[in-house]
Amino acid sequence: MEADEAPAGPDALVAQAMDRALATERAAQQAIADCERQAAEMLEGARQQRQTMLERAQARIVALHTRVAGTLERQAAVITERSRQSAATAVEQLSDPARCTRALEQLAAHLTSDDAERAHDAR
Numbered sequence: 001m002e003a004d005e006a007p008a009g010p011d012a013l014v015a016q017a018m019d020r021a022l023a024t025e026r027a028a029q030q031a032i033a034d035c036e037r038q039a040a041e042m043l044e045g046a047r048q049q050r051q052t053m054l055e056r057a058q059a060r061i062v063a064l065h066t067r068v069a070g071t072l073e074r075q076a077a078v079i080t081e082r083s084r085q086s087a088a089t090a091v092e093q094l095s096d097p098a099r100c101t102r103a104l105e106q107l108a109a110h111l112t113s114d115d116a117e118r119a120h121d122a123r
Contacts, residue, residue, distance in 0.1 A: 093099055
């Protein structure tokens with residue numbers, strides 16, 4: 001036996017076991033720290049993805065609202081123009097005395113023909 005090697009006594013065995021247990025605990029703590037770091041990185045990545053998706057969705061919503069607003073404005077302009085044309089046509093038709101006279105004559109003829117038919121049917 002060499003001089004450096006002392007016979008392993010119970011205290012030496014306990015010390016070696018404690019050293020191994022402490023080394024294992026340090027390795028476990030390092031593994032836990034690595035896992036926590038990886039989890040934090042994954043969580044941050046997920047947050048960034050969520051933010052990117054939210055920003056894209058908001059941009060799409062704004063673009064859609066812009067297109068719809070433009071369509072509504074164009075449709076409102078068309079409706080306004082048609083209404084203006086309709087009103088102009090009505091004013092034109094109402095301001096024509098000959099047309100009003102014809103319309104009244106047609107109405108009178110229609111009403112009197114209904115009266116004549118009712119009187120005939122009543123017999």
